[in-house]
Amino acid sequence: MASITIRNVNKSFDNTMVLKDFNETIADGEFVTLLGPSGCGKTTMLRMIAGFERPDTGEILIGDKVVSSGKTFLPPEKRGIGMVFQSYAVWPHMTVFDNVAYPLTVQKLKKDAIRQEVERVLEIVHLTQYAERVPSQLSGGQQQRVALARALVARPQVLLLDEPLSNLDAKLRESMRFEIKEIQTRLGITVIYVTHDQAEAMAMSDRIVLINDGVVQQSASPAELYDHPINQFAADFLGKVVFLKGEIRDGRIHPDGTDQTLRYDGNRQGRIELALRPERISLSTESGELEGVMVSRFYLGDVSDCRVRVGSVDFRVIAPPETFYRLNPGDRVFLTLREKLLFDEDGSLEDKLRIRT
Amino acid sequence: MQGQRKDRFDRSEARCRLILFVLVLVSVGLIWGGAWGVRKYAGSGFDAEDGFLHIEELSKAIDRLYDDSFQPELDAMGTEAASAFLDRGYDLLLSQWEEATGKEMQSALDEYLSAAEGDAYAEKLCKLLCVTCSVSGTKLPSSEMKSVFSLSSAEKAAFRENLTACISGDSDTLSEIAAAVCAEAETEDRHAVLIRLWFATAGDSAEALPTEHLNGLKKAVRDPEARILAYEMTADGAINGFTRFFLSNSKTITLSGLLFFADLLLLMLLMARTRSWVMDWKWVLILLIVDFMLAFQVLPLVYLIAKAFFPEGKFTFEVFKRLYTYPMNLDALKNTLISAAATMVFGTLLAFPLAWLVGRTNLYGKRFFRSLFVMTYMVPPYVGAMVWLRLLNPNVGTINKVLRLIFQLGDTPGPLNIYSLGGLIWVLTTFYYPYAFITISRAMEKMDPTLEEASRISGASSLKTLLRITLPLMTPSLIAGALLVFVCAMSCYGIPSIIGAPGKVHTVTTRIIEYNGLGAQGLSDATGLAVFLMVLAIAILFLSDFVVAKKQFITVSGKSTQPKQVDLGKWRIPITILVSLFAVVVILIPFTTILLTSMKTDVGKSVFAAGNFTLSQWKTIFSRKETLDCLKNSLTFGAAAATIGIFVACAMSYLLQRTKVRGRKIPDFLITLGSGTPSVVIALGLIMTMKGDFGINIYNTAYIIIIAYLIKYLMMGMRCVVSAMSQTHVSLEECSQISGASWFRTMFRITGPLILPSIAAGWFLIFIPCFYELSMTTLLYSNTTKTLGFQLYEYWTFTSQPQSCAMAFGILILVVLLNLLLNKITKGKFAI
């Protein structure tokens, strides 16, 4: 078990900057997710930690050992890391047992020791009875578990996962999430997880490193990231959000597109951008901060997804399911914003107003 | 609404069935007509079918002559004179016929003439006489003939009157010209000569009857009795064009009719199966291809096998027994198998690490090496053999000399001797390993790199990963590449003929060529040996394609990540040096030797010795008309084969990739078989079947060469196109179809452009080996169809080494340029 330190890492491919000034420390036993849209550089970072790419500048340490720097480079096979690939990379010409045993046979352990360890991990991933099967006989989920077992068998210090669940169907994805998290907690391994699925990241991580265009936007716990996003990108990427531009004048917020105003207790002045979480807007037929008209609503089973027009602005509201039946398009409704996030138009968080009802 | 739709559908279905029915009738008609023609032809005793064509033309000419000259002149003669004339003519005719056949012909002649009376009798006799005299008998002196036709019409009329008078006995004084002619004719009696002169000078043009057809008839009908039949047919009058068509092309028609009929049957079967009676032009295209393959590939090969087992019509193993108990042949067999197997092993052993180094590591100068290694594929093997002779002959070979110097071995011959089985294997390996290299490279590129990365992260070093993961996963491709090398090495002729023969190392291919030089019996012996090669090739191909291919692990990656380059670390420089050494030995030294030799006068001296440097060889190449002709031929034949081939390849790849027709593997197998069949065998088969016995006579033409190339090299292009099509998703085409485009349009506007780089690559892959091909051309060439490869062989054998080296290097430059062109067009995506 070890920590991972990344200092001042830069990387570019063919004159395109892929990662810029990456600085992070991952503590021992932490479950950290590198999250971001496709092409943001998260996989590249992961591969650099694994040793498949070399950073242009900067250094990477695993525990106390420098594995990548200007002067030294430790090849992947010497880093003692486990990795699970998106395409599973399970070898088709070997049985499940041989696949999982491979890291140990490389270390030239005795046959009995190998057998013991393999059975141990197969147990963990619930694949004991498939030991003698060939990968082509297994489903996608089962192959993924083989990959996981193989990554864990040599008791690595660090486990890297590169979008391991993106090839599985929705239900399986959900259940595997919990399994992986559970294994990690049980074994206490440091995990670096790469994904573009924010729900996955939120569910599993101790900490999320949000990356966009090669630059780290924010590195914090899921809650922190969700409640206090550092800029519009962060707000947008996690959860649902509605953006609204406006101006602060005379102590009130004047959103564009409507005459109605909102209360404001902060020090800012001038143009701002308002970010609202739809599920933190309350809908009422009696009173509220803003008055508007229901435009449409969709029944999603557990919630109602509504659109309310205030002036010329559309607000998205996630309301309790009954709203679908009680309110109709054209009805007059009132909105109360339980939480407002304010950003400069250039995106930095200045103020937060939270009203609890 | 539904009813209407059904109606429309039914109508088109009915239309289709009607068309098919009509076509079936047509094909049956063809077969029947062709068969009738064949029977007629067989009964006629003619040597060539086109005898009928000449008869028709002569008939027409004679009819004209009769109407224009004979009849009016006969009428002008008066009954008595005419009848005397005709009597003389009858005598002459009879004597000619009897002379020709050596038999008594009067009854036959009388029988023929008895049917006609009066005017008709005169007509028949005249025509018979005209044609008989023109065809047989010595030619009349040309100078006199010319002078006759340069007379004015009045003079000519007078001349003919005089002739007539003399013939019928009315006069004795000949005109000058006639007298001169008589004087020249030493043996024939005067009347005969005059009569012949009379017939020969009829009409207005310089020749009474067209010489072309006269000669043609002479050649087409040689047997004297058959000739007489031909005369009778000519006199009978023109055969109508339609009949003549069937008569003179009977065999071709029958064959085409049979193929057509078979096609229609298949088509109907397909339609019945899929229950869709709509004319699908795809099937027509595909059936045409199958026809082509059947006629030009299956037929010759089957014929060969038949000839070997039935040399005189009876099934016998005699030929094989005799051939295979002859020690020299057994020796050849042994050598062929050993050399092919060894080449396969060494070639693959070489190719795999090279492919891995060049494709997956950070070797210095990878791209350079990649092009370099593939270069030997572009050189005629013949050339390489020549060079290795120079370098490794035991007495004064350059490399041997160097080795002797380094190791202080004194003056004894050796240490390396090219004239041995080992030498043969060495040269074969250096020439055929690129085939394995290319196959393995391709497969390696397609392999999912994460499989190797997973191994690395599991703690295995690069080397271990290579051995335990990469190698096992690549095994199917390795085997495929190895088998390819085996088949190529086994079918090679150029290299064993240069290296093996002096060292008494014979292979089956050299024996076949030697037998081929021994006349008719030799040809069937050659066939017997060829069958061995063919059977072996088929067996191996079957193994490779249908057994090994099944075991292919699907390893094409999903995400398009760059395959991780293996860092060779401290081994980087040593390995690069090793690889460079290999490149130098196998490629640079030979090529440089060729270049240098091409500029020497005295091969034994260094090119820098006084007076030894010359560019005359190069000048000769560019100035000799024959070389330029050969170049033109090579380009044309190669281009033709490549173009036709790529069309076929496209059709085939569509068939294989986009349809589920049963039996679509058959044409594929045939095509693969074609490429696996040794060139010599293909050529032999074509020679024996394409001389007209089966109605197709393309012997000694460019067509037979192009077809041979096509059969041999089609597969290369096809594989290229097939793999490209397999990577283009079918949804792209489906989208086009939904938008309303016809199949042809989809092919040309959607699929075509998408796979165009592969099409271009496939075109070149067929073109280049055709360009310098040697083995088949040696057997199939004629004066006007010599190619560059053959010219090289001639230079090597009959001219001089420097000359042939210049030629070889020239070819190499051309091929490299073409490859560069290919590279440019496909933006580096496809180089061979």
Place this chain on the structure above:
Amino acid sequence: MRKKFLKTLVCLILLLTFCCMSLTGCGAEKKKDTSGKVEIYTSIYPFAIDMMAEKLKEEFPELDIEFFYGGTGTLQTKLAGEMETGTLGCDMMLVAEPAYSLELKEEGWLHSFAVENADTLLRFPYDPDGYWYPVRVCNMVLAYNPELYSPEELPATFYDFAYDESLKGLISMGNPLTSGTTMAAIAALSDKYGYEYFEALGRNDVMIESGSTALAKLQTGECKVIMILEESVLKERKENGSELACIYPEDGVILMPSTVMIVDEEKSLNMNTEACEQIARWMLSEEGQQLILEAYMHSVAANTVETPYDSVDTDRLIAQDMGVDWERCYKEREEIRTKFQEYVTVE
């Protein structure tokens, strides 16, 4: 943009192909039989053919003469194939192996013609019935490279060529299966020395290859001495200033008076025997023989003092001639070939 370019390129290539094909005319066999065409099959070297074609063009401007060049073996195979169909593909033949003329005459393929004063004109035998006449003399000798070896070290006879063991692996000769002159030579040698001669050749590891390869080996020193036609050596000497020299074996040179034959009219390609006769007569004329000399071969005309470049007096060679039994050469051709193959080309 790229697609357009590719399309245009494909179109261009197709266009080019079709143009070339139509221009080539595809070499179809069925030519128009206009008078004035003659097809000659010959194994004379291409450079000599070029010379002859030029001269013939001058001499017979209205004649369209085509030469087909092939080694003797190739021609014999081609002709064998054509014989099966009953017509040959040529009108005249100039083939190096004289015995072949005997064979063709006996099988009735030839056309007889008269040459004026043949008995005084020629110094080599000709067919009394007029079916073939010699037009050139090929001379089989030994050759060596004086720059590397002196003549004293080398064999002076054909006998030594095979039996001298110091030459093992250092000698070379042509392939009797493909070369008519080599075939004649081994017939003569087996005549004189029996089939044991072949065995000796085999023991001496003689290499069987083409003349040009052998010459190159002389130059590099890979071979010490080779059996080759004198004309090849003379050509090297004249055109490339080479030092390679001939040894005129003391047990006899092997002279091969190669013949000209005209195919019987009925069986020939263009049925133009008149023209063929004229050509043959021209070849026997002074002009024709001059050409032969320029092509490094000896003249068949009696009383000709001139020799090809640098060679020895022809009459002297005739005196030294080993002599070939041509009848045997053709009657026992198979046997001679087989014996040769077995002794010489197998380990």
